[in-house]
Amino acid sequence: MTPPTITVHHLHNSRAQRILWLLEELGQPYDVVHYQRDPQTLLAPPALKAVHPLGKSPVVQVDGEVLAESGAIIETLAERLGNGRLLPAPGTPAATRCRYWLHYAEGSAMPPLLLKLVFDRIAQARMPFFVRPVAQGIVDKAMAGFVGPQLKLHLNYMEGELQQRDWFAGDAFSAADVQMSYPVEAAQARAGLNAAEHPRLTDWLARIHARPAYQRAAQRGGQGAQPSD
Structure with missing residues (x-):
């Protein structure tokens, strides 16, 4: 064919x-x-x-x-x-989890990461000196009151899920892991994901980065592991 x-x-x-x-x-x-x-x-x-x-x-x-x-x-x-690869068998719990993570990555995990990116850029933007304290105050309040707690919530949630199984959908690598790579890499790059607090997520990242297919894709794409937005 x-x-x-x-x-x-x-x-x-x-x-x-x-x-x-x-x-x-x-x-x-x-x-x-x-x-x-x-x-x-x-x-x-x-x-x-x-x-x-x-x-x-x-x-x-x-x-x-x-x-x-x-x-x-x-x-x-x-x-x-796929010919049966990367998607768990239909009707199984793993298939349900796989579909969930395919949607969760952008629907739930990415919004607070994007908000952090926006507020970081506001804090670093050039502006008149008398405006900066006001802008910084808004950024600090938003980060402390909403964005920061949301990031912590989601990182702890993902960490807990990987304490129950090796991969996001189950015991086998799947399309869910491909989809989840972007928010987890973004969290490591700019949202405080670290080995001390998130050992399972950090280990998961090390395992996906070690996959030959991941490394070939990085070469074809001309980039490393950390997304910019």
Whole structure:
């Protein structure tokens, strides 16, 4: 059977890295179109809108069909190309957990991480000296009252889940681990994830980073393990 023609539209330091990793795990050939962020805004270039109206990454073309949203891309590619790999057997508890983590990664884990990124940038932004104390006060209040507690809540929750099993969906590596890599790496980069408080999450990161498919994807994507947003 002829493999599909797959093109990954890859924005540097983005969620698109997960798609490269998934395809490496599946052993599927693919092409990569690289995009760089605007150095000032860190946003994707307008060229991505020619592929998908939102101009976001990842976007994948499979035999001309355009797929967007990393969780949907991962689930679709695993279903079509996995031949039973990376998705637990339907109807099992592991399958239910896998679907949960595919949605949790962006729906629950990423919002507080993105808020922290926004407030960090506000705190570091250039502004008149008389405005800075007001801005810093807003940042400090938001971080202490909401963002910080939410980050701690989610990190402790994920740590507790991995105390019960080796991988997010169960005893075997799955698409859920691919999807969860982005928020956990982001938490390690800028939200206080550390080995002393989160030994299971830290060990999980070490194990995914050691996978040959992960390392091949990092080379194809031209980046390391830590996302920028």
